[in-house]
Amino acid sequence: MKGDVLIRNVTLVDALGERGPADVLLGEGRILSLEGGEAQRVIEGKGRFLAPGFLDLHAHLREPGQEVKEDLYSGLLAAARGGYTDLVSMPNTTPPVDTPEAVRALREKAEALGLARLHPAAALTQGQEGKTLTEAGLLKEAGASLLTDDGRTNEDAGVLAAGLLQAAAFGLPVAVHAEDASLRRGGVMNDGPLADLLGLPGNPPEAEAARIARDLEVLRYAVRRSQKKPHLHIQHLSTGRALELVREAKRAGLPVTAEATPHHLTLTEEALRGFDPLFKVAPPLRTGEDVEALLEGLLDGTLDAIATDHAPHTQAEKELDLLRAPFGIPSLEVAFPLLYTELHRKRGFPLKRLVELFTDGPRNILGLKPIHLEEGAEASLVLLDPKERPVDPRNFTSKAKFSPWAGWTLGGWPVLTLVEGRIVHEALE
Amino acid sequence: MRHLLDFRGWARTEVESLLDTARVMAEVLERPVKKVPALQGFTVATVFFEPSTRTRLSFELAARRMSADVVSFAAQTSSLQKGESYKDTLLTLEAMGVDAYVIRADAAGVPHQAARWVKGVVVNGGDGRRAHPTQALLDAYTLLEALGSLEGKKIAIVGDLLHSRVARSNVELLPLLGAEVWGAGPPTLLPQGLPGARLTSRLEEALAEADAVMVLRLQKERMEAGLIHLQDYIAHYQVTEARLKKAKPGAPLLHPGPMNRDVELEGTLADSARSLVNRQVHNGVAVRMAVLYHLLVGRER
Numbered sequence: 001m002k003g004d005v006l007i008r009n010v011t012l013v014d015a016l017g018e019r020g021p022a023d024v025l026l027g028e029g030r031i032l033s034l035e036g037g038e039a040q041r042v043i044e045g046k047g048r049f050l051a052p053g054f055l056d057l058h059a060h061l062r063e064p065g066q067e068v069k070e071d072l073y074s075g076l077l078a079a080a081r082g083g084y085t086d087l088v089s090m091p092n093t094t095p096p097v098d099t100p101e102a103v104r105a106l107r108e109k110a111e112a113l114g115l116a117r118l119h120p121a122a123a124l125t126q127g128q129e130g131k132t133l134t135e136a137g138l139l140k141e142a143g144a145s146l147l148t149d150d151g152r153t154n155e156d157a158g159v160l161a162a163g164l165l166q167a168a169a170f171g172l173p174v175a176v177h178a179e180d181a182s183l184r185r186g187g188v189m190n191d192g193p194l195a196d197l198l199g200l201p202g203n204p205p206e207a208e209a210a211r212i213a214r215d216l217e218v219l220r221y222a223v224r225r226s227q228k229k230p231h232l233h234i235q236h237l238s239t240g241r242a243l244e245l246v247r248e249a250k251r252a253g254l255p256v257t258a259e260a261t262p263h264h265l266t267l268t269e270e271a272l273r274g275f276d277p278l279f280k281v282a283p284p285l286r287t288g289e290d291v292e293a294l295l296e297g298l299l300d301g302t303l304d305a306i307a308t309d310h311a312p313h314t315q316a317e318k319e320l321d322l323l324r325a326p327f328g329i330p331s332l333e334v335a336f337p338l339l340y341t342e343l344h345r346k347r348g349f350p351l352k353r354l355v356e357l358f359t360d361g362p363r364n365i366l367g368l369k370p371i372h373l374e375e376g377a378e379a380s381l382v383l384l385d386p387k388e389r390p391v392d393p394r395n396f397t398s399k400a401k402f403s404p405w406a407g408w409t410l411g412g413w414p415v416l417t418l419v420e421g422r423i424v425h426e427a428l429e
Numbered sequence: 430m431r432h433l434l435d436f437r438g439w440a441r442t443e444v445e446s447l448l449d450t451a452r453v454m455a456e457v458l459e460r461p462v463k464k465v466p467a468l469q470g471f472t473v474a475t476v477f478f479e480p481s482t483r484t485r486l487s488f489e490l491a492a493r494r495m496s497a498d499v500v501s502f503a504a505q506t507s508s509l510q511k512g513e514s515y516k517d518t519l520l521t522l523e524a525m526g527v528d529a530y531v532i533r534a535d536a537a538g539v540p541h542q543a544a545r546w547v548k549g550v551v552v553n554g555g556d557g558r559r560a561h562p563t564q565a566l567l568d569a570y571t572l573l574e575a576l577g578s579l580e581g582k583k584i585a586i587v588g589d590l591l592h593s594r595v596a597r598s599n600v601e602l603l604p605l606l607g608a609e610v611w612g613a614g615p616p617t618l619l620p621q622g623l624p625g626a627r628l629t630s631r632l633e634e635a636l637a638e639a640d641a642v643m644v645l646r647l648q649k650e651r652m653e654a655g656l657i658h659l660q661d662y663i664a665h666y667q668v669t670e671a672r673l674k675k676a677k678p679g680a681p682l683l684h685p686g687p688m689n690r691d692v693e694l695e696g697t698l699a700d701s702a703r704s705l706v707n708r709q710v711h712n713g714v715a716v717r718m719a720v721l722y723h724l725l726v727g728r729e730r
Contacts, residue, residue, distance in 0.1 A: 185654075192621065193620075193621050193622045196591070196620035196621050196622065196623060197597075197620075197623065197624070198537055198538070198559060199537040199556075199557050199558030199559030199560070199594060199597055200537050200538070200557070200558070200559075201558075274541065275537065275538025275539075275541040275542055276542070277542075316514050316516075319514060319515070319516045319542075320514070320515070321515065321534060321536035321537075321538060321539045321542065322536055322537060322538050323535070323536040323537075323557070324536065
């Protein structure tokens, strides 16, 4: 058998587990064989491992309107460098992505770029104003992957309920930024003794739990009223209490899924002690106990996916003060190495589950077929190198060249990313 | 010390040494010619991203009394909202040869950020809710004048502790000098906890046997934000003659100013002999002279 690329002597890791070594032959955009063959190009495995390409459910690519922070090219290239073959862009751009035309334009442009594949999310309500629903059916036909007013919280429960029913009719999930804005007030960090000590306005963990509790009741209503199954997806869950609520809801059979971010899994509110707005995110970094609860949630399936919430900003904006600097951390290029090192290597988090949270987990949420490393599977893959290297944000492809993890030494870097057999990122030594 | 940002990590000896210097400076201010050449050749910038009159004047006088050159930068809040960069402002001043920056901002942490950007020394002139260290130093100085020592003395801080940088700095500083600090205020205006202070929503508990009482300003915004009703505050937390009977006889009263007469403090008390408000303002100049002296003199340039 003859193929395009042969990756020799490589360990395979996917949601099914770790196995190998195998000689993976790729051709016609698929895995032709796990037992080798002839190829135009041969890559030695060298202790690296091969996984299905990652899918990020939650990235801000800032196009249209804020290309100074990021654009489709810099963002999708950053994704490819991070091992992502697929990515969901958030619709809170300027203007928001709330029409089928806007979704189609993004898809066409991304396809022409030929990097990671883009699955644009569209706004749940027109202008993300939380009042009038967008056209779920037409958005779906245009290629929208989910509906969300991310960045804004859905204040009107009735609108959210209608949105869930409408989206269900066309098989689209609805994702929510769950935070009670009135309880949060102007909070910029986790509310608690540390915020009091630092004199920074706190965002209470209860603001997240309170909104999730409400949203779960709204979902219950939508389930009761709908012929088709609605799907509520909770974004960037950050507290132990919110996790308990989702766990209970899942036990009760509610169609809910949830994600956690790399920063909420590796940093705590303690990072704010130096008053660096780099660590200002929404929801805020929480306590060590919350981090432990999230890890538990990743293991027991309460959390379905790891999503980056990649939120690029300009350096100057991140050098404002903590009240004025924008929320967000760029992380597409470090997400996997970070969690591979901090969770798997240092804490023994199972690699199989970690990879699942980057692959099958998010794919299931979008209703995409899982990719498992077997003959015939789509060759959207990532080759990961366990060799350790320091994080240097100056080398980011993302326009946001800063990182809370600058200088951290990490292993598990993506050295080759392929989309349907096409190489979109290569950093082989 | 390299900068004065807050009192995290400070030792008692450092505070005492600063206050000793302040005493020397106070003597200078009693002389007919209130000026010494200690900071000749140094340039001090007051960089006020948030409006303030008394703190800025106090620092500028302190610098001038020691013969430093003084430049003053006052930003309109509106230009900051347009995204004007603090960093650029500070680096511009640095390029002009400034040695010390007195920084005031409405956001906690700005002086801490500034200390990472500039080569000169940074003095926190008040940042958001976080700290106002020179105010706490002048409060301590004034309390020492009145009480002799703070060892084992009970100091009650009354009012909106949650939003008060003055309270936070005093809670960090006064225990270093041996004082027992109590904070009292309505539940919506109390932090969950501040290391160094015992907090209570019962005013009487804080005032009982207090050696001195520090009253904080109640801001109108707190009422508008629905955190407190003015009449309820006055009824339960205003420091009055009657309530002060719980404290030690003649216990002095402090207030960082500006005062809302008959809101947080009964008007007649503000003018009484117990009030040290003007003494605080007076001592502020000497204390700030001491701070600038400690930070700038003997430092490698």
